[in-house]
Amino acid sequence: MESDLKPQDQKDLDKFIKFFALKTVQVIVQARLGEKICTRSSSSPTGSDWFNLAIKDIPEVTHEAKKALAGQLPGIGRSMCVEISLKTSEGDSMELETWCLEMNEKCDKEIKVSYAVYNRLSVLLKSLLAITRVTPAYKLSRKQGHDYVILYRIYFGEVQLSGLGEGFQTVRVGVVGTPIGTITLSCAYRTNLAFMSNRQFERSAPIMGIIVDHFVDPPCSSQRPANMGHPCNYRAPDEEDGGQFAGVQDSQEVCATSFSTSPPSQVSVRSLLYASRLSYQPTALTGAAEFCHPASNPNQVITPFTPSAVNYVLCPDGDDDGLSQSGERRKEEGRRSVSPSDPVESLNAFTRKVGAFVNKPSTQITAASLDLPFAAFAPRGLDSEENDPMVHPPDSPPCPSPLQGSLHSQGSEGSGQQDDFVMVDFRPAFSKDDLLPMDLGTFYREFQNPPQLASLSLHISSQSMADDLDSLPEKLRVYEKNIDEFDAFVDMLQ
Amino acid sequence: MNCRSEVLEVTVEARQVEEAMLALLHTILLHRSTGKFHYKKEGTYSIGTVGTQDIDCDFIDFTFVRVSSEELDRMIRKAVSEFKDALSNSGSDGMGQISLEFYQKKKSRWPFSDECIPWEVWSIKVNVVNLANEQERQICREKVGEKLGEKVINVVEVINRHEYLPKMPTQSEVDNVFDTTLKDVQPYLYKITYQITDSLGTSVSTTMRRD
Numbered sequence: 001m002e003s004d005l006k007p008q009d010q011k012d013l014d015k016f017i018k019f020f021a022l023k024t025v026q027v028i029v030q031a032r033l034g035e036k037i038c039t040r041s042s043s044s045p046t047g048s049d050w051f052n053l054a055i056k057d058i059p060e061v062t063h064e065a066k067k068a069l070a071g072q073l074p075g076i077g078r079s080m081c082v083e084i085s086l087k088t089s090e091g092d093s094m095e096l097e098t099w100c101l102e103m104n105e106k107c108d109k110e111i112k113v114s115y116a117v118y119n120r121l122s123v124l125l126k127s128l129l130a131i132t133r134v135t136p137a138y139k140l141s142r143k144q145g146h147d148y149v150i151l152y153r154i155y156f157g158e159v160q161l162s163g164l165g166e167g168f169q170t171v172r173v174g175v176v177g178t179p180i181g182t183i184t185l186s187c188a189y190r191t192n193l194a195f196m197s198n199r200q201f202e203r204s205a206p207i208m209g210i211i212v213d214h215f216v217d218p219p220c221s222s223q224r225p226a227n228m229g230h231p232c233n234y235r236a237p238d239e240e241d242g243g244q245f246a247g248v249q250d251s252q253e254v255c256a257t258s259f260s261t262s263p264p265s266q267v268s269v270r271s272l273l274y275a276s277r278l279s280y281q282p283t284a285l286t287g288a289a290e291f292c293h294p295a296s297n298p299n300q301v302i303t304p305f306t307p308s309a310v311n312y313v314l315c316p317d318g319d320d321d322g323l324s325q326s327g328e329r330r331k332e333e334g335r336r337s338v339s340p341s342d343p344v345e346s347l348n349a350f351t352r353k354v355g356a357f358v359n360k361p362s363t364q365i366t367a368a369s370l371d372l373p374f375a376a377f378a379p380r381g382l383d384s385e386e387n388d389p390m391v392h393p394p395d396s397p398p399c400p401s402p403l404q405g406s407l408h409s410q411g412s413e414g415s416g417q418q419d420d421f422v423m424v425d426f427r428p429a430f431s432k433d434d435l436l437p438m439d440l441g442t443f444y445r446e447f448q449n450p451p452q453l454a455s456l457s458l459h460i461s462s463q464s465m466a467d468d469l470d471s472l473p474e475k476l477r478v479y480e481k482n483i484d485e486f487d488a489f490v491d492m493l494q
Numbered sequence: 495m496n497c498r499s500e501v502l503e504v505t506v507e508a509r510q511v512e513e514a515m516l517a518l519l520h521t522i523l524l525h526r527s528t529g530k531f532h533y534k535k536e537g538t539y540s541i542g543t544v545g546t547q548d549i550d551c552d553f554i555d556f557t558f559v560r561v562s563s564e565e566l567d568r569m570i571r572k573a574v575s576e577f578k579d580a581l582s583n584s585g586s587d588g589m590g591q592i593s594l595e596f597y598q599k600k601k602s603r604w605p606f607s608d609e610c611i612p613w614e615v616w617s618i619k620v621n622v623v624n625l626a627n628e629q630e631r632q633i634c635r636e637k638v639g640e641k642l643g644e645k646v647i648n649v650v651e652v653i654n655r656h657e658y659l660p661k662m663p664t665q666s667e668v669d670n671v672f673d674t675t676l677k678d679v680q681p682y683l684y685k686i687t688y689q690i691t692d693s694l695g696t697s698v699s700t701t702m703r704r705d
Contacts, residue, residue: 036547036548036549036550036557037546037547037548038545038546038547038548038562039545039546039547039562040545040562041529041542041543041544041545041561041562041563041678041679042529042542042543042545042678043529043530043542043677043678043679044530044532044542045529045532045540045541045542045543046543049543052528052529052541052542052543052544053543053544053545053546054543054544054545054546054562115662120656123525123653123654123656124654126524126525126546127525127650127653127654129524129546129559130521130524130525130558130559130646130649130650131646131647131650133548133557133558133559133646134643134646134647135643138557139555142557171647172651172654173650173654174650174653174654175654176656177656
């Protein structure tokens with residue numbers, strides 16, 4: 001098969017596949033960093049943007065991808081996979097999705113390598129950009145931080161999907177036919193997000209990773225620190241990262257491809273290849289503190305990593321306030337506010353009281369357990385209409401009088417049912433939490449469950465009623481004794 | 495040559511119309527835009543770089559990727575805004591359709607004007623619903639986000655069939671295939687049109703929006 005190709009075409013094809021694999025890994029990993037990605041268009045070809053797309057290269061990710069490939073290329077029977085998993089602060093972990101770059105034996109001998117294959121690979125990368133924002137792990141990765149982080153692992157060889165649980169779904173990103181086989185890119189993602197607690201993480205030693213914080217400020221923002229360089233010129237020879245990564249050198253080929261328009265059936269390609277040195281220190285164990293510009297971001301947390309660790313933590317800094325501009329932050333908070341199907345809720349057991357406006361599965365909440373007035377009308381899952389009190393009102397009103405209301409709440413005081421709930425931080429939109437000691441969310445939560453009025457407590461009510469009953473005969477005696485006075489008073493009024 | 499036609503259908507709340515349309519139109523245009531062509535001697539050309547940008551929707555639980563081009567975004571927003579206004583002002587049951595058509599120009603001799611030959615048309619049918627309370631809106635946020643995700647997968651599936659695309663043009667022909675008026679990217683020639691359907695099912699207005 002391969003002998004039918006001209007040597008130059010074969011060489012170009014190998015190069016395209018190699019850099020396509022590296023860019024695929026970059027797109028997937030960057031989409032799981034937890035922040036929005038922004039790169040600039042450039043009307044002039046820079047000569048360094050493969051597939052004419054501005055995709056930054058995170059050096060550590062490139063290094064890991066190359067390490068996994070170990071000089072080989074994805075081919076028939078040799079797939080490159082990127083596995084995305086979630087790890088909680090308690091140490092439990094769960095695979096979320098696996099992206100597979102594979103090749104099958106179906107060949108397209110007619111296709112022009114350096115024109116059609118290159119352009120189709122470019123389209124496939126665009127599709128990957130779009131699809132990585134659509135799978136369930138994207139939303140989880142945008143919410144990572146205090147409670148959990150997202151990890152990635154790159155491996156080469158046979159695809160392993162057993163960790164995705166039952167009923168995983170597959171989405172095909174696309175295919176590109178080449179003279180030596182058809183490249184396929186797909187994603188298998190977990191649908192069952194019920195967390196398996198105490199699951200042993202089998203694959204590797206204890207996870208120690210660096211927290212990659214390359215996108216604290218969006219590259220397009222004018223607030224980016226000056227020393228971060230231009231987002232699309234990350235491979236310019238003059239701006240190499242040599243100062244940080246002195247040591248083992250790696251050469252990276254840069255492709256500036258020009259195409260011919262003269263006659264379309266005889267497309268020829270002239271590729272300009274030159275090497276720029278990208279120096280990198282793979283085992284910067286003690287020097288890990290220098291890995292990622294600590295001075296540029298005081299919020300960044302760096303932990304040392306071992307080369308043998310196969311999982312790397314992707315997480316912006318833990319301090320949420322440092323992440324992005326306030327406008328975007330509010331949007332994220334608005335999005336992060338209560339989600340009825342948020343799988344993260346099942347990962348932690350926070351003991352908090354449930355407010356009226358928190359959506360929970362209807363099986364966990366009953367009207368009697370909510371110490372709220374009109375608790376039967378508190379919002380529940382609307383999926384089941386038969387449980388909807390607006391459709392089928394309860395037989396007896398929950399609180400027709402203060403006394404009855406206190407009887408209700410008496411039964412729910414100190415209820416242990418609320419201890420099983422998991423609550424995501426309630427962050428109301430349009431509230432500022434950086435000026436006042438108590439923000440709107442805290443106010444809201446506290447006043448969802450106000451303390452009970454003393455006069456409404458059963459103990460005092462019953463006591464006063466008992467007193468009333470005891471004093472009744474005495475009062476009746478007095479009234480009967482003075483009945484003449486009362487009659488005279490009534491006559492006066494008439 | 496037959497024109498490829500794809501139809502997508504979404505049901506959204508009124509305030510979600512704009513973002514849903516932007517998400518789908520930008521997803522399509524991301525795949526149908528290249529970097530700027532720079533023609534050189536000897537009949538060769540090089541291609542500029544396309545940047546991308548994540549956009550979070552405000553009213554839908556969804557993030558989409560678009561080409562980093564303010565000019566292109568402005569043009570799409572203008573068309574979508576016209577569609578949204580027409581939809582809300584029509585007094586219909588809230589049904590409409592916006593179409594993104596990619597075409598090639600074919601030069602004709604005088605006195606005939608150039609012919610526009612479509613080669614791919616994407617039609618997005620929109621049903622607008624009214625919701626009663628905030629809880630339903632919250633659920634709608636998520637459901638519409640999921641639906642848009644499915645539509646993005648549909649778009650990607652169609653595009654990756656790698657069916658007909660116009661041949662890469664020579665320098666003299668490039669304006670017949672691509673929109674070269676933008677300074678940073680180069681989408682295929684496109685036009686956006688829309689129709690609003692009244693309660694009888696007939697279209698009450700059609701507006702041509704030329705790029």
